[in-house]
Structure formats: structure tokens, C-alpha cells
Amino acid sequence: MAILEIKHVSKFFGGLSANSDVSFEIQHGMIMGLIGPNGAGKTTLFNCITGYYPPSKGDVVFDGRSMHGLQPDKVCKLGMARTWQKVRPLAKMSVVDNVMVGALCRTGSLKIARDMAMEQLKVVGLEHRSGFLAGGLPIGERKKLEVARVLATQPKLLLLDEVMGGLNPAESEDIIQLILAIKGLGITQMVIEHDMKTIMRISDRIVVLNSGEKLAEGSPQEIVSNPDVVAAYLGSE
């Protein structure tokens, strides 16, 4: 069964359409890559899925349940969590406190939340930073913190918005290993990524957006050999 079904989702801002009639499904346990040129509507689609914008048309079904009219906090509680393209650390709180905020989604006890948070910090390799202020971390570690924080909400589906943006190759490799490890935990992921090589390497399936519409969908091999995709990428760059 599909964990996420996106059914004919459209989003208009004023008269402009940011997404039009996008449909696809994500199966349990897979990594779905979401690619497309700048302004293709990838982040808008994330926002529609996670409740930040209500879709103008269409519906998002998560785990058999329509997300229609649900606020982001509800969406998170149901098990769908997202990261932000531009990282959003809770700057004046410590690293472990940041992750605890995520964990508190599942427990009322600070003690349990702290244990859960330390566990997630180990997963992303930030346990040595737990007492530092989040606002003081370098970008590579902020991205990891972002992942640890959403992992602490115990999601079934994780939406990662360019978690490798602005990182050097070594840091990116760290994140790639992290994504694969998360897959190993049985958590489904949808990943927006600019770097084609990376997305081909980690994705089980890929959806290509262009000007808000779904241009293609398939396995990485199918996508690279799809003439429309090649044209869109060559045409736009």
C-alpha cells in the first residue's frame, strides 16, 4: 500500500499556478527523489503536503487518511515530518533542547524526551555538540541537527528539502550515509535535491517537476534516459 498519495494537487497564488495537477504515490520504505529546475514548485509541493498551504485543488492522502484542512502540527503528529531548505535552528536553545522539542511531540516527560533526543543525536553524529547553542553551529552540523530534530518526532514519512544544499562534498557524503541509514530504519523518505548524481544514487524512484507540472516519473535509469527530462534540464540551464 502507498504511504502517501498525491492526488491532482494544484496550488495557485493569485493567478499564477505553482503546482498544477500533480499526482503520484510513494510506497512504504522507499526513497522518492523530487527534482526539477529552480522554480519548478518542489518546495510549494512540500508545503502543500505538510499543511503549510492548503492545496487549491486536489488532495493529499497519508497512511490512508486525507490531510485536507490539517495544520502542520497535526500532520507532524500523524507521522509526516519535514525539514526546511533554509535551516531553522531554534537558535537560542541548546542542540539537545532543539531535538527535545521534536521528541516532546511523542511524550510529556522531559526526561524521556532527553533520552530520545540523545539517541537521535547519536544517529546523526552530533552527540558531542549536545550542550552547544544551536545558533552557533556551522552549516553542516545545522543540517544534521535539522534531521535529528525531525527524526525525534518519530515520523513514518520524512520530507527532506535540500538537506545537502551549501555543503562541501565530505559533508554531503555524511548526509547521504545518514539518509541511507534512515531508510534502514524503515522510514519512508521524499528528498528534494539539486545534485543529479546524488539523487540518482539514493532514490528508488524519481518524480520530475517542471513549471509546476509533473514532467516524468520512474526509476533513476528511466529518468536519465527520458528525453523530456533531458530537454527540460538543458533548456533551463
Added chain:
Amino acid sequence: MKPLFKNTTGIGALPAITGLLVVVLLFLFPRFVENTYALHIMILIFISIVMGSSWNLLGGYTGQYSVGHCAYFGMGAYTTMMLMQFRQIPPWLGIWCGMVAALVVALIIGSICFRLRGPYFVLASIAVAEILRVSALNLKNITNGAEGILTTEIPPLKIGGALITDFSSKVPFYYAGLVFVLLVILVTWLLQNSKLGYYFQAIREDQDAAHSLGISLTFYKNVALSLSAVLTSLAGSLYAVYVGFIDPSTVLALDLSVQIVLICIIGGIGTIFGPVIGALVLVPLSEALRSNMIGESLINSGIVKADSAFGSFLTENLSHAHVLIYGVLVVVVILFMPDGVLGFAKALAARKRKEVV
């Protein structure tokens, strides 16, 4: 990168003993000090701490800068006074009604203003408080309008026939203030060490991120506002009964709202003791100006001659301008110590420590 000290849920032995000692001394204070002016200053400091700490829950921890907090102060003050003066309900019962009234207003304001963010929230909070002020001014038959309400008599507090106090001295107000202070500090401390406190701070740091981590913004902001409003009303009620007179231009004024914010800003927002420091700095300073202590001491010490132009200027005008100190302080604090006196002192201490090492 600044390493943060380990997040302590327990309290160390030394601070606990110091704290306890301070509390004991404060409870004994009226037994040894009979000077009514000293008691008066202490009561004013207590009221300031209560209103500052209450605002701190919403502004300091949750990051929602209400500049209309006089609304809750005024609700407490008016409810308690109207019940006492017009319905013969004693203030120790009226205070509870004041809390309920503040809560109701908070829920209404919250449902309107929390749909707005940042500067729009600030403006909306001011507008609502102004609506309350103008209403209190105009609803003459229940609030006495601009004339205000003057206490004629406070009923004596008796428990089971035994007279506890007849409110003839300042001492009962002192203890009421002290208990309220301990209450708000306790609430703040409990909050800091609870899920609620974590959620409030997450909202302050980044609303969208908080939202995506399963935090309902509307719910938790309203919880913060309600808590803050109810505690602010305590300060209002105590003030009203203590001073014995209220009118819209003192308990529902924009100046008061600003004063409440300044107590926190000057001390340092989002910390337990920030408002305490703020009140300790502000109240004596502004009292010294109000009672013209500064002008008099300048004249008495012979620096300024009483009959000179500057001397008469000091005696006549300086006492009117006690709010000036708020203005000067806030400008200095924002420009030079944006983390408040407490944060400034900490940073200074940290620098010293580094130099030593």
C-alpha cells in the same frame, strides 16, 4: 561557538540555600523595618516583579511582544475595585474574579491577535488595550468613567472569627505582594522545566519550525497569553487595593504597558530573574525622581542653590518626569545591552573569566 552550561533540572545546593535565606529575610523584613516608606518601595517592587514576570511568560519565553498588557492589569484592578466598592465583595475574593475577567479578555484578544505576527501583533495588542481604556472611560455607570474609583473602606480579613488583618498598615499588602512574587517565580521556574516551557521557547525562536515539529501555535500561544494575563491581573488587583484609587489613565494606559515591557527588557527577557533585576533597577530610580529625592539631595548637598533658577526648576519639574528614566534606560539598554542588565553582566563576567585564563 558558545558552549552552554549543562541544562540543570535540579538546583545546586548553594543557590538553593541563598534563595531560601533571601525568602526568610523578606518574610522577616516588616518585623524589623517599620519605616512605611521602605515598605512602600518594597510593595511597589513586588508589584513590578509580578507584572514583569507575567509579561515575561508571553513576551520573554514565547516571543509574543504584547504592548497592551495594561488590559489585564486593568481588568484585575477594575474587577476587584468595582466588586469591593459597589458590591461589598472583599478584595481577597475579588482578586479571583479579576483573574477570571483577565482570562476572558485574554481569550478574546488571543483569538483576534494571534492570527497576526510580528509588528502586526504588537499593533493589535495596543489597539485592544486602547479599546478597553476608552470603554472604561465611557461606561460611566459601571466604572465611574474618568473620575475613577476611590476606596472608602477595606473590610477586615477574618478567618473563623479571628481577625487576621484590618489593612490599616502596609504590612498585609507587603505579604500579599511577596506571596504573589514567589508564586510568579515558581510558575516561571516550573515552566522552564516543563514541556510547556520548551514549546513556548520553540515558538519564540521560530514559529514555522515549531509548527512543523507538532506544536499547535494557536493553542500554545493562547496558553501563554492566558497564564500571563491571569498573573498580570494579580498585580493589578494588588495595586488597586493598595493605592486605593484607580482610573483609566493609570491602570489602562499605554504608558503602563510600556513600563511592563521595560521591566523585562531592562532586566533581560526570557530569564527567571530578569524581571526581578528590572524592577530593582526601575522602581527605586523612578521613585527617587517622583519623590524629588534627586533634586532635593542636589540642593541639600549644596551643589545647586535652592533659590537659583536651576534649583527651582529641579524642585518644580523633575518630579513630573519620572517616566523619563524609562525612556533613557530603554534606549541605552537596546543600543548597548540588548540582552538586558542580566545578560550584560553575564557577558562581562564571561569576558573577565576569559582574560584570567
Added chain:
Amino acid sequence: MTIFLQSLISGILIGGVYALIGIGLTIIFGVMRVINFAHGDLLMVGMYGTFYLFTLFNIDPFISIVITMPLMFLYGGFLQKVFINRILGALPQNQILLTIGMGLIMSNGIMLAFTSDYKILSTDYSSSSFDILGISISTPLLISFAITAGITVVLYWFLLKTDTGQAIRATAQDREAAQLMGINVKRMSIIAFGLGASLAGTAGALISPTYYIFPQVGSTFTLKAFVITVLGGMGSIVGATLGGILIGVAESIGGVYFGSGWKEVVVFVLFLLVLLFKPSGLMGKSNT
């Protein structure tokens, strides 16, 4: 019907001055994204300036704006350079608090210097009025409206046609882009705050024959200025012009139908409604 027309017209006349206050605030907000809580206090300073020019030197309030305007411009530029420019990158809350503090210093400084007594600037035409078609029009209000209209026209010309004006508008539209285009943003900020202060001061001069003058008079006008700019859409000069007139009319008509004590409530309720249902302002484009 006559009452309605009467209050409509006096509302429009007062609205002209409100527009001036609102335009000043909106320019400051547009260029710096700072909400100036000291705006009413700048107006109050203008009122005191006018009052003393009149009582000491016998200069008519409507003529004294020739002196008030440039002086207030310099004063505003000074405030910007010394205070506001330091906190342009700070949290919006801190910016608000700084301007609140500056306002407190101004109002209490004035109180210290001139006491809190109410002052009245009475000219021989202060309470004069004339009738047109049974509607009485206050002379000082009419003169001040005419001057306001003149200033607004000059201001529009300045913003649309001169290089500096265009640079200010560009900065208001996109600060970073303007900086990249080689516009001296710091200088534009000083000009903008000077302009805002000078408009507020002028408004103060214009209303001084018809209002009580006292140190705390500013706060009401600060609040009104917010309402006006939010109604018109933050940063929109045309919006502020219309917003000012709208508030003047709402107040005047509200005062007639709900009693003068409640007219401010009418304004604030209107304000909340706009904030809730159209936060981008009546003139603004909807972003949501």
C-alpha cells in the same frame, strides 16, 4: 442629512492632516521596515515649536511651517543617524522598543522643560468658521487642509520625479536590490526619517491652532498613524493618503452617531477588522 454632510466634510478636512502623519510613518516603514513609535511625539515636538514661535516671535502657525519643516527634517535625520541606523538589523521588537524609548524621552523631556500644563495657541481665527449651503466649515481646518494638499502634491512630485525621490522609492521596494544598484541606503534612511519627522512636525504645526498642546498629546497620534498606514497598506504612500482621509471621516461620523467619547473605538475596531481580514491593507495586494 446636513449633519452627515457636515461631519463628512470636517472628517475630510481633518483627514488631510492625518494623511500627512500617515505618509510620514509609511515612508519610514517603507525604507527601513521600522515601525516608528515615536511618530506622535515628533508631531508633539512640532506643536511645541509652533507654539513658541507664535508666543515668542508672533509668527503665525501656518507661516511658521517654513521654519518647522526644515528644522524637523534635521532633527529626524539626526535621530536616524545617531539611534535608528544602529539597530536596522536588530529584532523588530527591539526596534519598536527603541522608538518607544525615544518617544518617552521626547515627551518627558518636553514635560521637564515646559511642565505638563495644557497650552492653547489661540489665533484670531482659531474658532472662526463660515457657512456654505448650511454647512459650517472651520477656517483653520480649511487652511490646514489646503496646505496639506499642497505639501502632498510637492511630496508626490519629489518622490516620482527627482533622483533622490526615486532612490527612496527603490529602497522602499527592495533594500538589498537598491544597495546593489549603488544607492546609498544609509543616506536614504536618513532622508526618509528626516522626511517622516518633518511631515509629522508639519502636521503638528497645522493642528496646533485647533488642539490642546501638552507633552503626552503624541500617543493618540502615534496610534492613529498606525491605523492609517495599516489601512493603506504598510509602505504605500497613496494608501496612507487615502487611509488618513478615511480615518478622519470614520472618526467624525463615528463621533456623531456613537457619541464623541466612542469615536476612537470606532477607529480601533476598524483597524482590527482590517488587520484580521486584509492585513496587507485596503490598498495592498493580497499575498495570502
